[in-house]
Amino acid sequence: MGLALRRRLTTWQFYLIAAWIAQFFAIAGFSAVFPFLPFYIRELGVTDPEQVTLWAGMLTSSSAIAMALIAPFWGWIADRRGRKLMVVRATFGGSIVMSAMALVANVQQLFILRLLQGLLTGTISAFMALVTSFVPESEAGFALGMMQMAVYAGNTLGPLIGGLAADHLGYRGTFVLTGAFLFLAGVLTVLGIKESTRPSRTPSSQGTLISQASAIIHQPQIMAVMLIIGGFYIASAVTVPTLPLFIESMLGSAALVNTSTGTIYGLRALTSALAAGFIGRLADRLGSRPLMIISLAGAAVALAGHALAPNYAVLILSSLAAGIFIGGLLPSANAILARLSSPDQRGMVFGFSSSINAFGNAIGPMLGASVASAWGLRASFWLAAGLLGALSAWAGAVVRQVDPPLPRLLRRTR
Structure with a gap:
């Protein structure tokens, strides 16, 4: 079945499908924890409602701010060392960090891991840069639209998956599941996508x-x-x-x-x-x-x-x-x-x-x-x-x- 599909598709179409599935699993994994994050904070020993709200806000904003600060650096590395490498970094790095959140003993440790999540991940921009490296320019709008569809689909189904998993596996078990989702996204990228352009060695790219x-x-x-x-x-x-x-x-x-x-x-x-x-x-x-x-x-x-x-x-x-x-x-x-x-x-x-x-x-x-x-x-x-x-x-x-x-x-x- 897979080989038959591979023969019917051009190379870039096959890579785009692999990237779409990987992006979906990555975004679904990240968004799965949003429904229960305040409850997990309470499970870690924070019982005052105002403190729970404060920590929930800090955990959310810390990851976003860390990502905002580091994203240009990862983009610079992508241009010098390759875009696929950056997707691998974001997915496998995210898998390790999200799985480690299941092992924390207090909310301070969770805060540190959320900072690491922001510093190590960033799959959306990494996948966009990778996709534009193998898709024909005339198909760029379609390809980036499909990747944005994967983001929306992951954000839609991720919280639902996370809520169901939390009810059946517990909060810690759900973090392990999200880590598995990101690990799968990384494996799909490694095995399913070949970067079609090598990193440039021109003086402008090596600045x-x-x-x-x-x-x-x-x-x-x-x-x-x-x-x-x-x-x-x-x-x-x-x-x-x-x-x-x-x-x-x-x-x-x-x-x-x-x-x-x-x-x-x-x-x-x-x-x-x-x-x-x-x-x-x-x-x-x-x-x-x-x-x-x-x-x-x-x-x-x-x-x-x-x-x-x-x-x-x-x-x-x-x-x-x-x-x-x-x-x-x-x-x-x-x-x-x-x-x-x-x-x-x-x-x-x-x-x-x-x-x-x-x-x-x-x-x-x-x-x-x-x-x-x-x-x-x-x-x-x-x-x-x-x-x-x-x-x-x-x-x-x-x-x-x-x-x-x-x-x-x-x-x-x-």
Whole structure:
């Protein structure tokens, strides 16, 4: 069966399937622990509710901040030593760290391991850099869209798997299971993917970390797209602390707020996953720039729909719309990054982008909570919509078209 499938696919398609499965297992493993992390903190001896909340926030932010600081370094190493090596580092390193979390005796040890997780992992940017090394440039949008689909699928099913595993295996057993998921992702990468380009030995690729970073910073188009993606992450994270409270205010009761909030997130992730592959393919034909601009504008309208929603049913509809446009944004923007950057600097570019995104995820919730406390829950959705609308206008003004689609369309129709 495997050999028959291998014969029917081109080399890059086979590698993409292997990368998709590996990315799914990696993201599912990382996200599986989110549902019970506060309960695991309590099991480790922290009983005061305020301390549990404080440690949960510290454990979440510590990993993100560590990843934001280290991501450019790993991208630099990827350009010098190979992109596949960085995926192997992220998956096997993550497997060891996640499994070790099952052995901690106190929350301080768990905090140290979360820092190590942020320093050693980063599978999303590592896989993006690897995929762009073997996929034809004309298929970059589709390939990155499929990889984004794997991320959304992993984030959707991971918490469900983690919740079920925690009920049957216990919290420590679930950490071992997530370690196994990441180990499997590493094995799939080692056995299923061959990096098609060797690390560049040109003087530009062998420069210091500082010189490489400076070279990227002085490319305004690349920086503009990375800042747009970072701004998108801020806007997306703005509503994270307020959405459950907003849903509770609509329902008038806390009885079903967990199920209702989970439904919103699940539906949004599902539509994002379905949209990512489709819009990624569409970007290869119509151009990544217009689809990025449309996705930003559409997401802005959908978030405004959240702010205006009179009831839960309308909120679901606007969440479905948001999922479609959110799913289309990242494949389009990442395809632009891949086409703007030279092959010997893509690891660094995606590493920088990952760093900016991590900071966006850290800034967004604080910003949203502050706005909601000052002007009410709906204000956080207006803020997110305004940010996305401004990003759409800015993208239209500063980002140039990098993938002329018309000649390719004409070639396909001949």
